[in-house]
Amino acid sequence: MNPVSDLAASLISIGFYGISYAMILYVISVGLSITMGMMGFVNLAHGVFAMAGGFVLSICLARYGIPFPLALAAAFLSVSVASVALERGLYARFYGAGELTQVLFSIGLIYVAIALARLEFGTQAAPIMLPDYLKGQVKILGHDFPTYRLFVIVFGFAIAFALWIAIEKTRFGAFVRAAVDNRAMAQSIGIDTRRLFTLTFALGSGMAALGGALGADVLAPQWNYPLEHLVYFLIVVSVGGFGSLHGPFVAALLIGIADTLGKYWFPEFGAFLIYAATIGLLLWRPHGLFGACS
Amino acid sequence: MTAEARSAQAGYAGATRYRWYEAVPFIVAIGFYFAMPDYLSLGSRILIFVLFALSLDLVLGFGGIVTLGHSAFLGTGAYVAGFIGAYSPVSDPIIQLLGAVLAAGLVGFLTGCIILRTKGLTVIMLTLAFAAILLELANKASAITGGTDGLSGIQVAPIFGRFEFDLYGQTGYLYCLGVLLVAWYLVRRLVHSPFGTSLTGIRDNASRMHAIGAPVYWRLVAAYSISAAIAGAAGALLTQINQLVGLDVLGFEPSGEVVVMLILGGVGQIYGAFLGPAVFLVLQDALAKQFPEFWYLGIGIGLLFVVWYAPTGLIGLISRVARRWGRP
Numbered sequence: 001m002n003p004v005s006d007l008a009a010s011l012i013s014i015g016f017y018g019i020s021y022a023m024i025l026y027v028i029s030v031g032l033s034i035t036m037g038m039m040g041f042v043n044l045a046h047g048v049f050a051m052a053g054g055f056v057l058s059i060c061l062a063r064y065g066i067p068f069p070l071a072l073a074a075a076f077l078s079v080s081v082a083s084v085a086l087e088r089g090l091y092a093r094f095y096g097a098g099e100l101t102q103v104l105f106s107i108g109l110i111y112v113a114i115a116l117a118r119l120e121f122g123t124q125a126a127p128i129m130l131p132d133y134l135k136g137q138v139k140i141l142g143h144d145f146p147t148y149r150l151f152v153i154v155f156g157f158a159i160a161f162a163l164w165i166a167i168e169k170t171r172f173g174a175f176v177r178a179a180v181d182n183r184a185m186a187q188s189i190g191i192d193t194r195r196l197f198t199l200t201f202a203l204g205s206g207m208a209a210l211g212g213a214l215g216a217d218v219l220a221p222q223w224n225y226p227l228e229h230l231v232y233f234l235i236v237v238s239v240g241g242f243g244s245l246h247g248p249f250v251a252a253l254l255i256g257i258a259d260t261l262g263k264y265w266f267p268e269f270g271a272f273l274i275y276a277a278t279i280g281l282l283l284w285r286p287h288g289l290f291g292a293c294s
Numbered sequence: 295m296t297a298e299a300r301s302a303q304a305g306y307a308g309a310t311r312y313r314w315y316e317a318v319p320f321i322v323a324i325g326f327y328f329a330m331p332d333y334l335s336l337g338s339r340i341l342i343f344v345l346f347a348l349s350l351d352l353v354l355g356f357g358g359i360v361t362l363g364h365s366a367f368l369g370t371g372a373y374v375a376g377f378i379g380a381y382s383p384v385s386d387p388i389i390q391l392l393g394a395v396l397a398a399g400l401v402g403f404l405t406g407c408i409i410l411r412t413k414g415l416t417v418i419m420l421t422l423a424f425a426a427i428l429l430e431l432a433n434k435a436s437a438i439t440g441g442t443d444g445l446s447g448i449q450v451a452p453i454f455g456r457f458e459f460d461l462y463g464q465t466g467y468l469y470c471l472g473v474l475l476v477a478w479y480l481v482r483r484l485v486h487s488p489f490g491t492s493l494t495g496i497r498d499n500a501s502r503m504h505a506i507g508a509p510v511y512w513r514l515v516a517a518y519s520i521s522a523a524i525a526g527a528a529g530a531l532l533t534q535i536n537q538l539v540g541l542d543v544l545g546f547e548p549s550g551e552v553v554v555m556l557i558l559g560g561v562g563q564i565y566g567a568f569l570g571p572a573v574f575l576v577l578q579d580a581l582a583k584q585f586p587e588f589w590y591l592g593i594g595i596g597l598l599f600v601v602w603y604a605p606t607g608l609i610g611l612i613s614r615v616a617r618r619w620g621r622p
Contacts, residue, residue: 036415042414042415042418090598093602094601099360099414099415100354100358100360100561101601101605103360103362103418104553104557104597104600104601105597105598105601107550107553107554107597108593108594108595108596108597108598108601109594109598110594111590111591111593111594111597112590112591112594112595112598113594114590115587115588115589115590115591115594116591118586118587118590119587119591227546227550230422231419231422231423231426234415234418234419234422235419235423237415238415238416238419242415268434269430269434271426271430272427272430272431272434275423275424275426275427275430276427278419278423279408279420279423279424279427282412282416282419282420283408283411286411286412286413286416287416
């Protein structure tokens with residue numbers, strides 16, 4: 001083998017794994033970015049929804065043998081519906097509250113969630129039984145790629161495109177953008193922001209569940225999931241900038257690829273590179289790459 | 295909790311003379327020493343976390359800086375005290391303690407200069423990221439930190455050359471209590487000083503403090519560095535009591551738990567930092583091993599309850615009851 005083609009193969013493989021990891025991070029975090037930009041709510045408990053999505057998928061597949069696409073839909077729907085109850089009952093009370101109150105409230109929710117997850121599922125990671133058509137490898141241009149990772153990438157891009165259409169081209173999306181830019185003004189021109197919040201929250205939580213379910217093969221659903229991966233979701237959101245759609249997408253790609261690259265080429269540094277890069281970037285642009293400057 | 299309610303409880307404008315009930319925590323601590331000689335290691339742990347929570351109260355309660363990465367300084371203090379004890383001929387506990395305080399203060403100053411340039415969620419993010427970086431460093435530099443096995447072989451000489459650390463933890467307990475007393479006096483003086491007032495001013499309305507010409511950024515950096523130094527002292531005590539440093543001192547767990555302890559006790563009132571860790575650690579000692587699920591559930595529900603009904607924490611509840619009884 002010559003070194004150039006070795007390098008190329010390694011780069012392709014890193015890019016591939018990096019992008020599929022990025023898509024998982026994106027689908028999970030995009031909801032957090034929108035709710036944070038729109039409601040200004042510091043919701044550290046967002047990972048709970050992703051964990052819930054992973055568990056729902058696992059139960060659907062392993063216990064009831066529901067087909068994979070339906071199980072994904074079930075994860076999305078069940079978590080969105082549950083999140084509406086949470087939003088109406090709990091979150092809404094803390095919209096105007098200070099940052100510390102919101103942080104504490106969401107940490108409280110995390111603790112309750114991990115306790116319940118441990119009671120129900122124990123300390124083992126939930127098993128994910130992928131259908132046969134998503135197992136194995138696909139050969140593209142002489143390289144072997146795992147089918148499931150390819151599916152994740154395609155699915156992630158599709159979600160990003162669908163969200164882009166929904167936010168940029170529909171009436172609902174215009175409402176959302178208006179509320180992100182200026183909540184008071186949006187309300188005064190007759191947008192029911194209260195209802196809009198609930199809908200957006202449900203959509204964001206559902207996306208998190210979808211991401212959690214989709215990524216269950218990579219980030220295994222287990223009881224301490226919301227704490228373990230919290231920093232990564234926050235990095236994606238704050239690097240991307242709150243309230244933007246393409247922000248988290250670009251940030252997730254950067255972080256997914258950089259993290260995979262770091263783990264392949266500089267395993268001795270571990271996650272060090274990502275944290276250092278995040279700190280550097282936030283110093284350069286405190287509002288993230290695409291955040292609105294206040 | 296409203297800003298008015300908070301400033302009324304502490305600050306330059308409030309009463310600064312000592313009240314009898316301020317001695318209660320220390321009387322209880324001395325009473326514990328005589329009444330519960332078998333539980334002194336738990337007692338020392340409580341005192342250390344009180345110190346840690348006190349350092350957090352300075353930034354979170356009085357400075358309004360929300361941090362989820364305070365274990366960075368606990369861990370720095372713990373490792374620096376451990377390095378001095380394990381690799382240098384210096385085994386005097388006071389010098390180790392001072393070394394840890396200086397190192398943690400320096401790390402606090404350097405990271406504070408970066409973190410405090412930002413606001414809101416970014417601050418939380420950066421505190422988390424710095425703690426994570428330090429954890430990663432300690433993990434990778436296993437040649438000097440011992441990695442996951444922990445740092446051992448730490449030499450700690452008798453305090454003042456006379457009082458040896460004994461097996462029952464009596465010396466250790468009183469040593470922790472002594473350090474806590476000094477830190478408490480320092481924090482109390484600081485909070486009631488003009489510096490402390492400007493800090494609460496920044497917490498309650500930063501733009502107004504800017505407008506009256508206060509050096510907002512540097513005040514926050516100063517508070518953050520002092521808080522880090524005190525947290526470093528707590529870390530050094532942890533090292534000296536256990537004569538072992540594990541990677542978990544730098545993890546998310548101490549950072550998160552100390553916030554929970556402080557909130558349960560009552561934030562921004564100094565004595566919440568005493569009550570919270572005591573209640574939390576006693577309950578943890580009794581419950582966490584047998585029923586970890588219910589322990590987490592309990593913390594979660596406790597936090598939600600405090601956020602919802604009792605934003606001034608247990609201290610706030612106690613003072614409410616005391617007022618109803620006609621006492622101060």
